[in-house]
Amino acid sequence: MSLHTKTLAQLAKGLRAREFSSVELARAFLERMEASQPALNAFITVMREQALADAQAADRELASGATRTLTGLPIVHKDLFCTAGVRTTCGSRMLDNFVSPYDATVVAKLKAAGAVTLGKSNMDEFAMGSSNETSYFGPVRNPWNTTLVPGGSSGGSAAAVAARLVPVATATDTGGSIRQPAALCGVTGVKPTYGRVSRYGMIAFASSLDQGGVIAATAEDAALVLREMAGFDGNDSTSVDQPVPDYIASLGAPLAGLKIGLLKEFFDKGLDQENERRVREALAVYEKLGARLREVSLPNLPLSVPVYYVVAPAECSSNLARYDGVRFGHRCQDPRDLMDLYKRSRGEGFGAEVKRRVMTGTYVLSAGYYDAYYLKAQKVRQLISADFTRAFGEVDVLMGPTTPTPAFEIGAKTADPITMYLNDIYTIGANLAGLPAVSVPCGFVGGLPVGLQIVGRHFGEAKLLNVAHAFQRETDWHTRIPEHYR
Amino acid sequence: MYDFAQVFALVIAHSRTFTINRPMSLTREQIENIAHLARLALRPEELPVYQQSLSAILDFVGQLDRADTGNVAPMAHPLPGLSQRLRADLVADSDRHEVYQANAPQVAAGLYLVPKVIE
Numbered sequence: 001m002s003l004h005t006k007t008l009a010q011l012a013k014g015l016r017a018r019e020f021s022s023v024e025l026a027r028a029f030l031e032r033m034e035a036s037q038p039a040l041n042a043f044i045t046v047m048r049e050q051a052l053a054d055a056q057a058a059d060r061e062l063a064s065g066a067t068r069t070l071t072g073l074p075i076v077h078k079d080l081f082c083t084a085g086v087r088t089t090c091g092s093r094m095l096d097n098f099v100s101p102y103d104a105t106v107v108a109k110l111k112a113a114g115a116v117t118l119g120k121s122n123m124d125e126f127a128m129g130s131s132n133e134t135s136y137f138g139p140v141r142n143p144w145n146t147t148l149v150p151g152g153s154s155g156g157s158a159a160a161v162a163a164r165l166v167p168v169a170t171a172t173d174t175g176g177s178i179r180q181p182a183a184l185c186g187v188t189g190v191k192p193t194y195g196r197v198s199r200y201g202m203i204a205f206a207s208s209l210d211q212g213g214v215i216a217a218t219a220e221d222a223a224l225v226l227r228e229m230a231g232f233d234g235n236d237s238t239s240v241d242q243p244v245p246d247y248i249a250s251l252g253a254p255l256a257g258l259k260i261g262l263l264k265e266f267f268d269k270g271l272d273q274e275n276e277r278r279v280r281e282a283l284a285v286y287e288k289l290g291a292r293l294r295e296v297s298l299p300n301l302p303l304s305v306p307v308y309y310v311v312a313p314a315e316c317s318s319n320l321a322r323y324d325g326v327r328f329g330h331r332c333q334d335p336r337d338l339m340d341l342y343k344r345s346r347g348e349g350f351g352a353e354v355k356r357r358v359m360t361g362t363y364v365l366s367a368g369y370y371d372a373y374y375l376k377a378q379k380v381r382q383l384i385s386a387d388f389t390r391a392f393g394e395v396d397v398l399m400g401p402t403t404p405t406p407a408f409e410i411g412a413k414t415a416d417p418i419t420m421y422l423n424d425i426y427t428i429g430a431n432l433a434g435l436p437a438v439s440v441p442c443g444f445v446g447g448l449p450v451g452l453q454i455v456g457r458h459f460g461e462a463k464l465l466n467v468a469h470a471f472q473r474e475t476d477w478h479t480r481i482p483e484h485y486r
Numbered sequence: 487m488y489d490f491a492q493v494f495a496l497v498i499a500h501s502r503t504f505t506i507n508r509p510m511s512l513t514r515e516q517i518e519n520i521a522h523l524a525r526l527a528l529r530p531e532e533l534p535v536y537q538q539s540l541s542a543i544l545d546f547v548g549q550l551d552r553a554d555t556g557n558v559a560p561m562a563h564p565l566p567g568l569s570q571r572l573r574a575d576l577v578a579d580s581d582r583h584e585v586y587q588a589n590a591p592q593v594a595a596g597l598y599l600v601p602k603v604i605e
Binding site: 097098099101193194195208209234237238240300303305306307309310317321324325326327328329331335336337338339340341342343344346347348350352355356358359360362363364366373375376377378379380381382383385389416417418431432433434458 | 512517520521522523524525526527528529532535536539540542543544546547548549550551553555558559560561562563564565566568570571572573582585586587588589590591592598600601602603
C-alpha cells in the first residue's frame with residue numbers, strides 16, 4: 001500500500017474509511033522525510049515525536065466519528081511560520097535557537113482543522129532568494145536532478161511535495177517564492193490575494209508584498225488547505241474582512257466562454273523556446289475546453305523587477321531592524337558597547353544576501369534618496385497595478401510562463417545577484433498588484449518540469465483553482481513523480 | 487514602451503561587465519556609511535563585494551527613471567481603495583514576558599541585559 005502517491009483528497013477519504021490510520025500516515029511520511037534528508041535537505045526540523053502524538057490523538061478522534069476537515073492529515077510548514085514550542089529559524093543563523101512562543105494564525109487554523117504537523121521546511125534565509133542557496137542550513141536540492149536548485153524561497157516545501165515526502169506544505173510568496181519553486185519542482189503553488197491569508201506569525205520580509213499560501217500536488221489539494229488557511233484575522237492589520245468561499249464546491253465549474261489573456265510581454269526574448277512551447281500547448285488545452293484566448297499588453301510590467309528591488313529591500317531593511325541581539329536571536333560574543341553589540345550580532349547573524357538587501361533598503365530610504373528611489377518605485381508600481389486593472393476589464397484570467405527557464409545548476413547564479421533576481425521576472429507583477437496567482441505543472445523541458453502561471457482578479461482564488469483543476473483533469477503532468485521517489 | 491527583451495539585454499550587458507572594471511556608482515566610504523546606518527559590522531573583504539553589487543543594483547533600478555510618473559500617486563496599499571486598518575487602543579494581551587524572554591540572550595530580574603550605556 002503506497003500512501004505517498006495518493007493526493008491529500010484521497011488520503012482524507014482513506015482515513016475516514018479506516019483504510020489506514022493517521023499514525024500509519026505520519027510514520028510513512030516521516031520515514032520518507034528522514035530518508036530524503038541527505039539527498040534533498042528539504043527540512044530544517046523534523047517533528048517525529050510531536051507528530052506521532054498528534055496523529056494518535058487524530059486516530060482517537062477518527063474512531064469517535066467526530067472529524068474536522070483535515071483531521072489526521074500530514075502537513076509541513078515553511079520555517080518562517082511561527083510554531084509554538086518548536087524552533088522557527090527562517091533559514092537564518094540569526095534565529096538558529098529561536099523557539100516561537102506562539103503559533104502563526106495559519107498554523108493555528110490548520111491545527112484547528114485537524115492537520116498533523118510533521119516538520120518545518122528549509123527555505124532561503126528570510127525568504128530572500130530564488131534558489132534556496134541562501135539558507136544558513138544549506139541548499140535544498142531539486143528531486144528531479146540533485147545537482148539543480150529547487151527554486152526559492154519556498155524550495156523546501158516545493159521539493160518535499162514534488163518528492164512526495166509530504167502531501168502538502170505551507171509556503172509564502174513575496175516576489176514568486178511559491179510559484180517559482182512550484183514550477184521548477186513540478187508541483188502546484190497557490191499565492192493568494194494580498195490580505196486573504198493572515199500574516200500574523202509569518203516572519204516579515206516585505207510587508208506590502210508578503211502573502212502565505214500553499215504548495216500541493218493538485219489544485220484540489222491546494223483548495224482543501226487554502227479553505228482552512230484563509231480568512232480575516234484581527235491580529236494582522238492588513239488582513240481583509242471578506243468571506244472565504246468554498247473553493248472545493250466551485251472546482252468543477254465548466255470553462256466554456258472563459259476569457260484568457262495572454263501576457264504579451266512574457267512571450268518575448270529571454271523566455272526559453274521549449275518552455276514557451278509547453279506553455280502554448282497548455283493554452284491549446286484551454287481552447288479545447290471552450291476558453292477564448294486573446295493577447296493583452298501590460299506595457300509597464302517589464303519594470304516590475306526594478307520596482308521590486310527598491311520596494312522589497314526598503315521594507316526588509318525596516319522589518320529586519322528588530323534583530324538587535326537584545327530581545328531574541330543571535331548575540332555576538334563579548335560586545336564592547338551597545339553599538340558593537342548591534343553591529344556584530346547583525347553582521348554575524350545575517351547571511352550575505354540578507355545583508356545586501358538590508359543595505360540596499362537602507363540606501364534607498366536614506367535622506368536625499370527617498371524620492372528618487374522609493375517614491376519613484378511606488379509610483380511605477382501604481383502604473384503596473386493600473387495595467388492589471390485594465391487587463392481584467394477585458395479578460396477573466398491572465399496566463400503566461402511562471403519562469404523563463406527550467407531549474408538551473410546549484411552555484412550557477414550566486415555570483416551575480418541581478419541575474420538571480422531575473423528568475424522572478426514573471427512572478428513579481430502579481431505581488432506588486434496584490435493579485436492571486438497559481439503555477440501548475442504544464443510539461444517538461446529536457447526532463448525538467450516547467451509551470452504555467454495563471455493570475456486572477458483580487459479575491460478570485462476560487463476561479464483560479466477552478467481553472468487550474470480543469471487543466472489537471474485534462475493532463476497528467478501533476479501526477480509525475482521524480483524517479484527515485486515513486 | 488519597455489519590453490522584457492530590453493530588461494534581459496540590460497542584465498546580459500551588466501553581467502558581462504560584472505567582473506570587469508566598471509565605474510561604480512557607490513564609493514567604499516558610502517558602503518561603510520550604509521553599513522553603519524544599517525548597524526551591520528562588515529569584514530574588510532566584504533566591502534568591495536557590496537560596493538560592486540550595490541552599485542550594480544542601483545544602476546539596474548535606475549531604469550525606473552525612464553517611466554513617466556508625472557501625475558501618478560505613489561501606491562500606498564496593494565489593494566485598491568484600502569488603507570491600513572486601525573484597532574481600538576485597548577489592552578488585549580496578557581503579560582507573558584517570561585515566555586517571550588525565554589528567547590533573550592541575557593535576562594535578569596525580568597530585564598533585558600545589554601552592555602553599559604551610560605557612564
